[in-house]
Amino acid sequence: MQSLKIYNTLTREKEVFQPINAPYVGMYVCGPTVYNYVHLGNVRTFTTFDILYRYLTHIGYKVRYVRNITDVGHLVGDGDEGEDKIGKMAKLEKLEPMEIVQRYTNDFHQVLTQFNLLPPSIEPSATGHIVEQIETTQTLIDKGLAYESNGSVYFDIAKYNEQGGGYGKLSGRVLDDLLTETRDLDGVGEKRNPLDFALWKKAAPEHIMRWNSPWGLGFPGWHLECTCMSTKYLGETFDIHGGGMDLKFPHHECEIAQGKGSTGKDPVRYWMHSNMLTVNGQKMSKSLGNSFLPAELFAGSHPLLDQAYSPMTVRFFMLQSQYRSTLDFSNDALKAAQKGYKRLMNGLRIIKQLEYVADDTLTPDEKHISEVTKGIQGCYDGMNDDLNTAITIANLYNLLKKINQLYMGQLQPAQLGVTVFAALKTTFVSLIEEVLGLIEEKNNNIEAFANGMLALYSEYKAAKQYDKVDQIRTYFKANGLVIKDMKTRIDWAYEE
């Protein structure tokens, strides 16, 4: 098995990945809050973990991939005082909260499918785990790490750290500093400490999403769902937890606190965070209003775009950088990616058709063999080095040169030998399709082709070249179409 190194946010180091229970791997990724359309920045994060999921599977692990849908509890604005995002949209659009959830969940799934992301093994939702969230809240109260206050329940960070919890460890924050920074803020209100976060919130009368609990009508806090669902499906300690960089604090910090507080164990072995997508050097985000919707990209309708870009172009574009670097989004970069992607796809078509031809008159060419071997190794070295897809792609281009040479007859398969040739073919195809998830975007527009052929048909017909005419008819028929040669005009139709 390949030796994969992962950058662990917790230790700030690249570590060799060793699952708790090989070959099984448990992996949790924070999914979207479905109150709005997903934008491209979101897509980058999910693509990063799609690559991880694909690569782990490719090198032989059996992965359980859990990615949640947040459909309650995520509040608008400051801390724990805002409105529920979904509830707010529901009121705004005069719909049931679950209609909002369904609409944007559908959008989310559709977009990810377009980008060829694999579905997770389990996709749990927060509202489907209210019971678990109440139970965990109760456990934390029982352990003295949470307290009820006016119908809401808060996690007691000071208590947690007194017991050696280490709140702030993941994001590199010092508790005292955090306390100092927030000391002057007012509106502490129900909390003992401004840093304490909500496990359960009392529902105000106008709040439409609410459930019964030991503390009255309310709804769960945002951070709690991930703890409950990851624990339920992956266990109290599991292998990998991923998400966007911006979730590191406070969300993931709180998850650790909740998990460790309730079970006494660190919930996660490897924390992974993908970096932001930027536009003109600034983070793409909904609140900054500089986000791109996938649909705008595919249509080329965003004011900053001067043409449309296909899903695979964008996927390829994202993979040209490493997931921990910020990636800047621009027309020039996307155009370059489009060409590069197509060149790679041409190579894919070629290698799939190439067959090995034995030839005793040719001797193995050590230079070519070593270049191909290095290219193959380089692809895996790239993936193994914290999913450095940029390196993998660079090596794929080196292999592509060999493939083109084979295609042009400048290099013969026999010069590589049957083993190296087969390895070239297998590596190139499986890495591109299975691991990077880049697939051909076929042009399904038969209209233009059929019309072009029809024009030729008319010319041959006029010239009485009936052998050509028959040939074209046969070609149409083979593709499920018929030519309708009428008195007034010539047209084609689907064969009935």
Add this chain to the structure above:
RNA sequence: GGUCUUGUGGCCGAGUGGCUAGGCAGAGCUCUGCAAAAGCUUGUACAGCGGUUCGAAUCCGCUCGAGACCUCCA
């Protein structure tokens, strides 16, 4: 203000203390009815200033610039 990241050739984007990343664009050549594709060749790159070192774009310090988190965000 605190914590952290970052500054690579026309554009994007990897990277290691000494050995060509790669893509796109540009130039030349080969091939070619034309064209395209492809192959080959080609580019005074590593923000600035100091320091460590036989040697630094890569380590250290300072200066300047950019960004992220500290509040909702993938």
